[in-house]
Amino acid sequence: MTTIIDVAKKAGVSFKTVSRVLNGEAGVREKTRENVLNVATELNYQPNSSARNLRAKTLPTVALLGDNPSRSFVEAMRLGAIMGCKRMGYNLKVENLLNKDTIEGLLSQEDIVGAVLAPPLSNSQWVLDYLNNQNIPYVRICAEQVSNEGHKIGIDDRAAARDMTQHLIDLGHKRIGFIKGHSGYDVSRRRVVGYKDAMDNSGIEIDHNLIVEGEFSYVSGLVAAEKLLAQPDRPTAIFASNDDMAAATLAVAYKYGISVPDQLSIAGFDDSPIAKIVHPGLTTIRQAVSVMAEKAIDILAQKIIHKDGLLEDVELLHELVERASTAPMKSVS
Amino acid sequence: MTTIIDVAKKAGVSFKTVSRVLNGEAGVREKTRENVLNVATELNYQPNSSARNLRAKTLPTVALLGDNPSRSFVEAMRLGAIMGCKRMGYNLKVENLLNKDTIEGLLSQEDIVGAVLAPPLSNSQWVLDYLNNQNIPYVRICAEQVSNEGHKIGIDDRAAARDMTQHLIDLGHKRIGFIKGHSGYDVSRRRVVGYKDAMDNSGIEIDHNLIVEGEFSYVSGLVAAEKLLAQPDRPTAIFASNDDMAAATLAVAYKYGISVPDQLSIAGFDDSPIAKIVHPGLTTIRQAVSVMAEKAIDILAQKIIHKDGLLEDVELLHELVERASTAPMKSVS
């Protein structure tokens, strides 16, 4: 493990000066600061949180900003952030209220050294502007691919949705229904695109009656599934943009006496707890949300310490989890 | 905050001796040990985990033993334990394999300083015997009230079930179905008793056709709910022993076109994530499982440090969370 002292030796300054640089304290010549940061990056210095906690009376604070209709998403997020901050020796402030004044008020506080942006804030231009302006390092979770400000962390939603759709196609399905997510989230858009990709690739014509609106909640899933399953020529498979809506689809199927997966395959997205609870278990895409949040804190720490070193975005791998809710299509006999 | 040094001063020994006592190291005269422990208890000494982590190369280890059909229960448990251990400066070893050899092998390892027992192990006599024998401190979670070995932590399941049943009665329900939990768990027994208590108190005769077997899983809930709702004179309310089974009941009701809560009230137990996801949201009993586990680590630390001080069991409060799945009974018009 490399310590402040190692960095100090290599940089040819006292360890106290290094400490000052790493905590963004004033009173260090710009040239010295840069030099120290370079060495710290080179040696891949990581602060020791125990020492920091032991000695410091107040800890530098990181803000976690964002909200989501899915309860489990929010909690996983918060959990990961807490763990990360514990490990790195930061305080955490969580803010779910998303109006401009609240956020800017929070961020203007002296001791905020960085921010993690969860959806939908990770795509909110005014937040990015404000942070850039204030020169506060930040990490964006599940952010839009297009914008290239700040670091992003997340999975490739488009590829994941494509994979799942392809999986259903491989099982022999052609009439595949799709339930969209909340239109305020960019992931929703990306998942539709992935679905269309796979359909196009396989040369299956897209029936727009099979693509219905949803907004990530269970209730919206009920409505959407009703729309899909009430059709005379109903789909043989349904891919919902998250697990809550997939579970709702399961309930609707149950109501109509449609057996899953024999007469209908259902797939979800997220691998949230509900996917394992319902029967049959949901085939879904696993994305480790809490891991993502924890990783975000790590990256943020890198940015705080190493300034502009390491400019790569992190793309976590997704995983298709196959459970009992999908099955090969029964041949029309 | 009181430190080792405070304890040392008051006990009239060096702080190193105190450290030795608190870590159960050998080479301390029995009389000295007792004296130090008394003083530590008196001053309510709590170790500083940061200092411990900073200095120690190896940390004392605590074992978490148990398993449960409910995934969310297990994970909340583990989470709480991890947090507690982080805070108190312990390592955590989790073991879900419950055969005798595995457990005894784990516990015989040198560095295990204490154990947390989750159901069903918290009521397993041979484990208790073994731990008593080895003189390893332990805490039992959701343990049977009868046995009085070791510390117990949990809610009053009987009272909680009674409260929920009473809640349904207060809403005007008389034909209240009950879905039991897995028979291998003592909490299952206690919840039935609570149900019967409330029915008796209100002078409602218990119809044994309305009490059906379940085993905590979603699937078993589907089966049980079918049994209850297929009856000609079906219940107007159903109380399931956990949320997974309550959610399953909701699905069955949906299938039969029985509207919840208009024609049927449904209540669960645990306030697990699914209770907030399904529609309508489940009225349920909140018990903070992860808090329980974290508290268990605290108590364990007390026992490790203060030996036999503080002999009281901890009974956490439960809370009836009212959501949309229960409603006053419609008058028969």
Next chain:
DNA sequence: TCAATAATTGACAACGTTGTCTCTTTCGTA
């Protein structure tokens, strides 16, 4: 009883960081 040995206890360093205070350098101004 007295030395030899074992058991018990203590003194002090070390872990990696931040806080406080002092010393040095730089810069602007007379």
Next chain:
DNA sequence: TACGAAAGAGACAACGTTGTCAATTATTGA
């Protein structure tokens, strides 16, 4: 050029614990 002020950098203590090794006390055997 010289002086004073301000900015920059360093020395050292401190946080609460455990590790190492030395010092003290108790116990044993002849």
